[in-house]
Amino acid sequence: MAGRSTRNGAGKGTILVTGSGIDARRLEVLRARGYDIRQPPPLLTEEQLARELKDVVAYLHGGEERATRAALESAKSTLKVVAFLGVGYETFVDMAAADELKMVVTFTPGAARDSVATFTVAQIINANLQMFRLIGNRYPDWKSVQDLPYELSARNVGIVGMGVIGSRIAEMLRRAFDANVAYYSRTPKKRLERTLGMEFKALPDLAEWSDILVVMVPGNSTTSSMIDDEVLGGVRPGTILINTARPSVVDPEALYTSMETGRIRLAAFDGFYSKDSEAAAKLLEDFGSRMIVTGHVASHTLQGMGRMLDQAVMSIDNLLSGKPDPHTVSAAARIPRRPPSSRPPG
Amino acid sequence: MAGRSTRNGAGKGTILVTGSGIDARRLEVLRARGYDIRQPPPLLTEEQLARELKDVVAYLHGGEERATRAALESAKSTLKVVAFLGVGYETFVDMAAADELKMVVTFTPGAARDSVATFTVAQIINANLQMFRLIGNRYPDWKSVQDLPYELSARNVGIVGMGVIGSRIAEMLRRAFDANVAYYSRTPKKRLERTLGMEFKALPDLAEWSDILVVMVPGNSTTSSMIDDEVLGGVRPGTILINTARPSVVDPEALYTSMETGRIRLAAFDGFYSKDSEAAAKLLEDFGSRMIVTGHVASHTLQGMGRMLDQAVMSIDNLLSGKPDPHTVSAAARIPRRPPSSRPPG
Numbered sequence: 001m002a003g004r005s006t007r008n009g010a011g012k013g014t015i016l017v018t019g020s021g022i023d024a025r026r027l028e029v030l031r032a033r034g035y036d037i038r039q040p041p042p043l044l045t046e047e048q049l050a051r052e053l054k055d056v057v058a059y060l061h062g063g064e065e066r067a068t069r070a071a072l073e074s075a076k077s078t079l080k081v082v083a084f085l086g087v088g089y090e091t092f093v094d095m096a097a098a099d100e101l102k103m104v105v106t107f108t109p110g111a112a113r114d115s116v117a118t119f120t121v122a123q124i125i126n127a128n129l130q131m132f133r134l135i136g137n138r139y140p141d142w143k144s145v146q147d148l149p150y151e152l153s154a155r156n157v158g159i160v161g162m163g164v165i166g167s168r169i170a171e172m173l174r175r176a177f178d179a180n181v182a183y184y185s186r187t188p189k190k191r192l193e194r195t196l197g198m199e200f201k202a203l204p205d206l207a208e209w210s211d212i213l214v215v216m217v218p219g220n221s222t223t224s225s226m227i228d229d230e231v232l233g234g235v236r237p238g239t240i241l242i243n244t245a246r247p248s249v250v251d252p253e254a255l256y257t258s259m260e261t262g263r264i265r266l267a268a269f270d271g272f273y274s275k276d277s278e279a280a281a282k283l284l285e286d287f288g289s290r291m292i293v294t295g296h297v298a299s300h301t302l303q304g305m306g307r308m309l310d311q312a313v314m315s316i317d318n319l320l321s322g323k324p325d326p327h328t329v330s331a332a333a334r335i336p337r338r339p340p341s342s343r344p345p346g
Numbered sequence: 347m348a349g350r351s352t353r354n355g356a357g358k359g360t361i362l363v364t365g366s367g368i369d370a371r372r373l374e375v376l377r378a379r380g381y382d383i384r385q386p387p388p389l390l391t392e393e394q395l396a397r398e399l400k401d402v403v404a405y406l407h408g409g410e411e412r413a414t415r416a417a418l419e420s421a422k423s424t425l426k427v428v429a430f431l432g433v434g435y436e437t438f439v440d441m442a443a444a445d446e447l448k449m450v451v452t453f454t455p456g457a458a459r460d461s462v463a464t465f466t467v468a469q470i471i472n473a474n475l476q477m478f479r480l481i482g483n484r485y486p487d488w489k490s491v492q493d494l495p496y497e498l499s500a501r502n503v504g505i506v507g508m509g510v511i512g513s514r515i516a517e518m519l520r521r522a523f524d525a526n527v528a529y530y531s532r533t534p535k536k537r538l539e540r541t542l543g544m545e546f547k548a549l550p551d552l553a554e555w556s557d558i559l560v561v562m563v564p565g566n567s568t569t570s571s572m573i574d575d576e577v578l579g580g581v582r583p584g585t586i587l588i589n590t591a592r593p594s595v596v597d598p599e600a601l602y603t604s605m606e607t608g609r610i611r612l613a614a615f616d617g618f619y620s621k622d623s624e625a626a627a628k629l630l631e632d633f634g635s636r637m638i639v640t641g642h643v644a645s646h647t648l649q650g651m652g653r654m655l656d657q658a659v660m661s662i663d664n665l666l667s668g669k670p671d672p673h674t675v676s677a678a679a680r681i682p683r684r685p686p687s688s689r690p691p692g
Contacts, residue, residue: 020489043487064485115497118471118523125468126477129647131640135478138618139410140641141388143366151461151649176522177464272484294477295486301475303497 013078014038015316016052019062019085021300026309029317050074058316061085061092062309064296069097076101081319082330083312086112086299087164089329090220091246098330105330106315108308110164115304117168119297120244123268124173124212127240127292128152130266150211153178158210160203160227161217161245162189169216170196182206207231212240219246227251232258241267244298252279259287271296359424360384361662362398365408365431367646372655375663396420404662407431407438408655410642415443422447427665428676429658432458432645433510435675436566437592444676451676452661454654456510461650463514465643466590469614470519470558473586473638474498476612496557499524504556506549506573507563507591508535515560516542528552553577558586565592573597578604587613590644598625605633617642 012034017027020042027037040052044065053059053075061067062085072079072094082093082105089095089107098105126132129149134140157173159166162185173179174196181198183189188200201209213235217223227243227250241264243250252273258264272293273280284291299308311327318325358380363373366388373383386398390411399405399421407413408431418425418440428439429452435441444451472478475495480486503519505512508531519525520542527544529535534546547555559581563569573589573596587610589596598619604610618639619626630637645654657673664671 020487021491021494023491043485114499114524118498119475121522122468122471122475122477125464126472129465129468131468131472132478132481134640134643135638137641138639139389139621140643141366143646145367145369145648145651148367148646148648148651151647152464153460154647154649172522176467176518178460275485292481293484294480295483297480297486300489300494301497301500302491302494303500305491305494 011036013057014055015058015060016040016056017060017062018042018044018049018052018065021305022062023302023306023309026306026313029313033317033320035320046071053079057081058083058320060309060312060316061089062312065092067093067098069094072097072101072103079103081106081316083315084108084329085305085308085312088219088246090218091248095330103330104319104325104328106312106319106325106327107329108311108315108327111307111311112299112301112304113164113168115301116165116244116298117172119270119299120165120169120214120216120242121172123242123244123270123292124157124214124240125152127242127266127268128155128212132292153180155211156180156182156209157212157214158201158206159183159214159216160206161185161215162192163216163218166214166216167192167196169214170198174198182209203231204234207234207239208236210235210239212242215241215243215245215249217245217249219248223249225249225251225254227254229254229257232263235263237262238265239263240265243268244270247271247273247280252277252283256283256286259283259290264290266290266292268292268294270294270298357382359403360401361404361406362386362402363406363408364388364390364395364398364411367651368408369648369652369655372652372659375659379663379666381666392417399425403427404429404666406655406658406662407435408658411438413439413444415440418443418447418449425449427452427662429661430454430675431651431654431658434565434592436564437594441676449676450665450671450674452658452665452671452673453675454657454661454673457653457657458645458647458650459510459514461647462511462590462644463518465616465645466511466515466560466562466588467518469588469590469616469638470503470560470586471498473588473612473614474501474558478638499526501557502526502528502555503558503560504547504552505529505560505562506552507531507561508538509562509564512560512562513538513542515562516544520544528555549577550580553580553585554582556581556585558588561587561589561591561595563591563595565594569595571595571597571600573600575600575603578609581609583608584611585609586611589614590616593617593619593626598623598629602629602632605629605636610636612636612638614638614640616640616644 014036017039042063046068049065049071055078058081060083082103084107157179162183170181173181182201184203184206232254315325315327360382363385388409392414395411395417401424403424404427406429427450435453503525508529516527519527528547530549530552578600661671661673
């Protein structure tokens, strides 16, 4: 399947742009530099991606496809930059392959912070109130005291990951709703603890303490299945799990067990396990009515996408012009990686 | 249909308690005083209510029933206090009849403020993101830039009514989400304008300015159909309407017209028009997919209901003991009505 391609004449090479909701006007900078833009339909298979990548000099990754070793290798003689739209590049780009192939990977930290945090807070309230059961029930009948949800100010909300987005979620919950917030992070954030009035807790303690457990860490090999049997076995019955991080952060079998025992009452995911995951299919089949699943869209606002796109375009422009770029994340980067403390969720 | 009734022996009279989600333990104060409690199933018809009211000395109105003149008259020789659970008593209690019959009406201002405001903010975000279309769409396909929602910080939110709840909504929207907020109120609130950073606008100006129009005024004869053809004819195409006030505040025929023309894109209501309203039925039939309707449950949290119930119980206790009560709203009140500025939404 050949992608849509627009030619500007100068012929400096082709840039592949994947994903939907991409505002073409924000790519004009690159066209003006003399690059062609290729925009195929979304949800590319590995084979389709390999074909689309052929001869491209830069690849703006804005879709749900995996940039695998095989796909990247198909462009190894030309591809210089992989600009990932968002922060969770490790889930979507084979970083080892990119490093070996000397492709520079960039990301867009902070750009969709408010969008993702707002979406997450809405899902916290929705799950807490069981909003989706209330909708359409215009004249509700008898309700027992036991059915009444708790006010958010009477809830313990535990946040796993206190990076750019996690800290914004904490801020919203404290400033607007007066919820009790605690968090776990690789590195404690003393200043945030003081300004927002929240406590650091070790992960098992946080799990036990939380009425609502929110996961907001980058998806990578360190965080894969971070929310496992041990964590979910330690939550109190009736706990709500909100995962607006990558699905891989939560072990699907551990989640199944915790939903079976009732320790997890309701789970919200933005972005779900791969279509061929049996564990995921079983989750939906047996506990679908207790799962609120959206398709990795928390960052999808006009402003969030716009800022991400502008950052990615600038990174491509910088790196193709031989200039340094502040948002590189790969070993092949021309300037050093920023220290972990200023990086996104963690 | 006879209600459940519990007798404590002393026989000082019976108190009728209607509605669901009532924590019986919070009524113990009254039982301890020697009153019997009668708790019938909810959704009483006028006839059922008249029967249940017979011989009662106080009536805690926590349901969706209308305390009509006929119903109140059935208890005219005994009923001294009608304690309304919530703030919108004028919709549910025939105040003229209560005054004539020398029944004191009380309400519970502020008690469910946080619950209602939190619910409203969630519906603002849900409607803005079209959350209910995102749920269940695990692997979304191509999305155009035009489909992307705006970030809340890029939205104008106009609030009609700046009372206890309206001001809490404004506070949440400003402090947590940095939305642009303006408001209309009978009396401008200069201090709030300064502390929250928002502007007063005349109602037509507010309607024209708003991307999201939030209605939070008490339901009474003054506010009935306040949101009419003139207001809705002045909004820009694609405006979102959030009505967590009483449905009567929005004229259903004006809403129909505005949904037909596309001026109103989506409308959320908490509590809907009466079951036999033809205009309401037509709204649902033709625009149901663009309406998010819940059953007057925004205040229904354990803490919100608990505080309301405690206030109502205290009012009943005060007034039956011949003491003054700070929450009286009727002409028959033993202490003067509080000035409008300290009253709930308006």
